[in-house]
Amino acid sequence: MTKRFRGIVALDKVDFSLEKGEVHALLGENGAGKSTLINLIAGTFPWTEGAYSVHGHSLSHLTPQVAREIGIAAVFQEFSLVPDLTVLENLFLGREQSRGPFLKRSDMRRAAGELLDELGFHVPLDETVAFLSRAQKQMVEIAKALRTHPQVLILDEPTASLTDGEAEKLFDAMARLKARGVGIIYVSHRMSEIRNLSDRVTVLRGGKKIGTVTTADISDEGLIEMMVGRPVDQLFPKIEHKPGDIRLEIADLTTAGGTVIDASFVARAGEVVGFAGLVGCGRSELCRAVFGLEPITSGTVKLRDKVVERPSPSAMLADKVCYFPADRGSEGLALIRSVRENTTMSSLGLPSLSTGPFLKFWRERDVIRKPLTDLALRPMALESKVSAFSGGNQQKVMLARGLMQPFDVYLFDEPTVGIDVGAKVDVYNLIKELVEGGACVIVSTSELPELINLASRIYVMHEGRIVAELGENERSEAQILPHYFGGTA
The missing domain is CATH 3.40.50.300 (P-loop containing nucleotide triphosphate hydrolases)
Structure with missing residues (x-):
């Protein structure tokens, strides 16, 4: 995949593959090309050069709607929720259940409640999204993506707004999805999450692919060196503390x-x-x-x-x-x-x-x-x-x-x-x-x-x-x- 924006190369001939039932982490500095790659995969914007296939079928172009139809769902850092609607309305936005001109609200409420219970997320269905905490909005975004039963799930820094307990519930949900054969692309700066959750890691730097490795076969120090191009012992400076008044x-x-x-x-x-x-x-x-x-x-x-x-x-x-x-x-x-x-x-x-x-x-x-x-x-x-x-x-x-x-x-x-x-x-x-x-x-x-x-x-x-x-x-x-x-x- 290659992507250019106004002549600037944001992604330069990057190869990437996701297998059924694996968690594939994307690692790289800000500006490395991670966001560009996952946006291409989700159909947010078209690629400039390259080839793309899903389930073995080649695609010449992709849009967010087509991506959803073929089973790709994404949870990005920037929320896509409508703030003036309730949690329930956001979960079913564009995919409402109805009988003729009438919404099947009881069925939607039951399905939404079961999904949130399965995830272990406690969010009131009738609350307006604008009044939710950032962590609760993150939960709604994740639930919204999973409601479509995706085959490919993209999670971009999903735990940035979650407490440790809430993150553990997300990790349990990921394990269940993985067992069902869902492929998960996981973007995070937290090395412990990448170590504990992923099967493979692809490292990007400056819009180029540095390599794809099996997570169990490389140390944290090795991943960091791939990412920044220098040994990990150079990360922390030596500080001369001279305590005074x-x-x-x-x-x-x-x-x-x-x-x-x-x-x-x-x-x-x-x-x-x-x-x-x-x-x-x-x-x-x-x-x-x-x-x-x-x-x-x-x-x-x-x-x-x-x-x-x-x-x-x-x-x-x-x-x-x-x-x-x-x-x-x-x-x-x-x-x-x-x-x-x-x-x-x-x-x-x-x-x-x-x-x-x-x-x-x-x-x-x-x-x-x-x-x-x-x-x-x-x-x-x-x-x-x-x-x-x-x-x-x-x-x-x-x-x-x-x-x-x-x-x-x-x-x-x-x-x-x-x-x-x-x-x-x-x-x-x-x-x-x-x-x-x-x-x-x-x-x-x-x-x-x-x-x-x-x-x-x-x-x-x-x-x-x-x-x-x-x-x-x-x-x-x-x-x-x-x-x-x-x-x-």
Whole structure:
């Protein structure tokens, strides 16, 4: 398969095959060609050159409708749900069951309920999709795809919005589909998922196929080297931690919803402090509470020995605290606005960008170019909408906003979620640069190797409480993981 967009080669003579009853993973950096390939397979747009066959029958062209008719279903990162319709209406949209002019609502409700029960997804059928959480929308998308009984199922980062428990239910459903002979194309940046779920892996880099391997025959390190073209030991930079004065001190902090209970910790200049724990343990809520996004019922927040009476985002920004949310799509970025506008939106009061109430709009492009270059944004299309960029590049735009002015404390919540290994390296190098420049960096992540390799100290949370603090010589997985479940190492 070859695909060109306006003369740009997005996919260059890539071969790919999917067998009955296998899970075939696609692995590659953002921009490697994964999305282009699965869109070709799903009929979203035509290929420029190449040959395509399904069940041994060659096809000269493909559309989404034809793909569905021959048994191909896709669940993409961007949802295709109608927000003003209910869950039930979305599940049957375009394929309603009827008798004459009348909808068979009871039959549709029964079928939808059975499907959601089989998947283990708890989503109210009569709820309007606009009011669902992102995780619930992901569940509806998956259920919608499976309702057509596909022979080929494409899953593009399906667990990015799911908790560990919800993801396990999806994996169980995948195992049942595989046993029925359904072929599954699985796109993920999570190496553990690829290792545990897939039979084969195809690695793409720069629009070209690097190779297809049997998952059991290659190590994680080997897959990463195929993907990025360099050994895995070069992924994490060596950070020189030089802990100095206390920048942030939290004492007995409890949030209104009880998601954080009596949390206390300190973070110093010149060090990375990590927060570990399962999804839902309270580490994200703790970061949000410190920045003023979660109401606090008791406890104190101190910045440089000064108590912050009522933390709020505006007050914390003024006190040189920067927060990067875990969900860049809904909280971190204005997706319909340009890269330029997203990068400068919290820095418009800087003298370099404004005089009094007047914006120096002609200076914006010059001012933002350095932070975006430092983060290796590709392409450097400053007037393009952020929604047009890959997940890794969207993350870089959000991070560039924090480089527009100096901060004393940086709060990173899941800084590498949904981005490829190459983009992760850029984020790790940013953290190194900030810490060695004297900043205090706090990283909350579900990726334990990141904390082991980046942090000088790690706090572990369980059910809203900090249950352990681990120093430099206590940061192996064997020492950390027991605390995830409230135990001791």
